[in-house]
Amino acid sequence: MSAKPAREVVVAGIGLHPFGRFPERSIESMAGRAVLEALKDAGLTYPQIQAAYFGHVYFHGMSMGEGILGSLGLTGIPIYNVENACSSSSTAFEMAYWAVAAGVYDIVLTFGAEKVPRGPVSVTPEASPARLLGTDHMMASYALRARRYMEEFGAPVEAFAHVAEKAHRNAVHNPYAQFQKIFTMQEILGSRMIADPLTLYQCCPTSDGASAAIICARNVASKYKLNEKRLVGIAGMGIKTSAFEDRNGEHIITLRTAKEAYEMAGLGPKDIDVVQVHDAATNAGIFQLEGLELVERGKGWVAELEGQTEINGKIPTNTDGGLQAMGHPLGATGIRMLHELVTQLRGEAGARQVANAKIGIAENSGAGEVCTVIILKK
Amino acid sequence: MAEQEKAKSPKRIPVVRTLKLSEDGTRGVFIGKRCRNCHEYLMGNPVFCLNCSSQEFDSVEFSTEGILRTYTVIYVPPPGWKGDVPYILGSVELPEGLEVTTEIIDCPKEALKVGMKMKLVMKVGGQDAEGNELIVHKWQPVNQGVKK
Numbered sequence: 001m002s003a004k005p006a007r008e009v010v011v012a013g014i015g016l017h018p019f020g021r022f023p024e025r026s027i028e029s030m031a032g033r034a035v036l037e038a039l040k041d042a043g044l045t046y047p048q049i050q051a052a053y054f055g056h057v058y059f060h061g062m063s064m065g066e067g068i069l070g071s072l073g074l075t076g077i078p079i080y081n082v083e084n085a086c087s088s089s090s091t092a093f094e095m096a097y098w099a100v101a102a103g104v105y106d107i108v109l110t111f112g113a114e115k116v117p118r119g120p121v122s123v124t125p126e127a128s129p130a131r132l133l134g135t136d137h138m139m140a141s142y143a144l145r146a147r148r149y150m151e152e153f154g155a156p157v158e159a160f161a162h163v164a165e166k167a168h169r170n171a172v173h174n175p176y177a178q179f180q181k182i183f184t185m186q187e188i189l190g191s192r193m194i195a196d197p198l199t200l201y202q203c204c205p206t207s208d209g210a211s212a213a214i215i216c217a218r219n220v221a222s223k224y225k226l227n228e229k230r231l232v233g234i235a236g237m238g239i240k241t242s243a244f245e246d247r248n249g250e251h252i253i254t255l256r257t258a259k260e261a262y263e264m265a266g267l268g269p270k271d272i273d274v275v276q277v278h279d280a281a282t283n284a285g286i287f288q289l290e291g292l293e294l295v296e297r298g299k300g301w302v303a304e305l306e307g308q309t310e311i312n313g314k315i316p317t318n319t320d321g322g323l324q325a326m327g328h329p330l331g332a333t334g335i336r337m338l339h340e341l342v343t344q345l346r347g348e349a350g351a352r353q354v355a356n357a358k359i360g361i362a363e364n365s366g367a368g369e370v371c372t373v374i375i376l377k378k
Numbered sequence: 379m380a381e382q383e384k385a386k387s388p389k390r391i392p393v394v395r396t397l398k399l400s401e402d403g404t405r406g407v408f409i410g411k412r413c414r415n416c417h418e419y420l421m422g423n424p425v426f427c428l429n430c431s432s433q434e435f436d437s438v439e440f441s442t443e444g445i446l447r448t449y450t451v452i453y454v455p456p457p458g459w460k461g462d463v464p465y466i467l468g469s470v471e472l473p474e475g476l477e478v479t480t481e482i483i484d485c486p487k488e489a490l491k492v493g494m495k496m497k498l499v500m501k502v503g504g505q506d507a508e509g510n511e512l513i514v515h516k517w518q519p520v521n522q523g524v525k526k
Contacts, residue, residue: 120456129393131458132503132514133480140467143450144479148469151448151492195467196451196487244418244429248447248469248477 005101008218010231013042019209019327020178031113034210050105053096055089055112056331085366090334113210114329142281143195159301163285171321173351178327202282207327211335235377236265254291261373275317276337276362337362345378396422411435419474442498444470495520
């Protein structure tokens, strides 16, 4: 059931506030910086923006998008605040896309920002019975999937740890990453156990950060004097939530979402040059490659250990460090993935550049469950 | 007077509404529905079948034994956890096709094995403001106790 856009839409500008811990900075100032960077990247000014879609999870008062953008100018544009767990900003991006594709707006800002409280992330409110059961534990649900996968396909824990090791090696070349240093396999496997088999350095950090992207209809690019060479096309997308068939912990949701995105783009897994997946826990960095059908089910761990997911491998994955090394400011993560894809497809990724990258795919998971898949094409 | 007596003996209240306790509160069973249209089993009291949206159901009590499909040992518990650390979480598949994830007790982590049989047991997980006991469900290996 893939949809057909009425006109072509492109990414015109991208911006990030570094991910990490910034106790002295407000969410407004972080988001503002990412938005200003995206405007500058596109060569636009804020009054040219016709609508804004803001993804976030934690509540810091009502109408946060209005609060953030109010300091850039009171232009009276519609501002949509979107919450969809860790998929919030990719969801905002998809909504913005369809509004432009349908001709409602020509140029739209879409952004995400978050300051995540320290400690484990919980889905339910404090008084929920799940707290007494001990089951509301994000990393526990990843660990349960990890064990199931190890049992079914014989994957060793080293394959999961390698996802983090690779991510950190990539992030050494990324000034926006929360961690910009090498972690050895020994350090990763030897770090404190969180939820067996996942050690601390196989669980992404939670973070502060912000991301922004400006999208527009391709047919208005010249009117706004955009640099055509740096525009990146939005080729396909999908968004799905849990279905009855997903109820026993398998990751069928990504398969369903990716199928829709591939169909819309008229592309398949073989066409993909660069990949972003939601590696909140290392094992997800492998499962999601299988969900995107970039590797056969049960073979993702082999591909990981063989080096296929390296920057110079067959399926370069999480080239900016992914959630493991970039960090995870929930509502900012989805657009952060697209930021990296755009950087790669423009050929501006420097030391972490994938050679001849023309088509990229980003998969962003959220509790709920939610899955978004977005395909960009140069 | 009757009210006073009631106040003295704390009630045992299951923390999840899908659990039905025996009169004395020591045994529990998951209650739910079976869809008359697609025959899928659903926990609790759904208005619509989650699979086919039918509203025609038969009431069922679920099996209290199942097969361990996956597990994890938690060393860093979530906020609000009042039990031991580390503790084990396990997903057990019931014959009706659903999995239930909760703590596994009375099982050393070395003895954990995917495929082992588990049974449902009730434990006191905490108290509410009125002093009632909040009952939580746990998995326990079926052969537990045989060794003792």
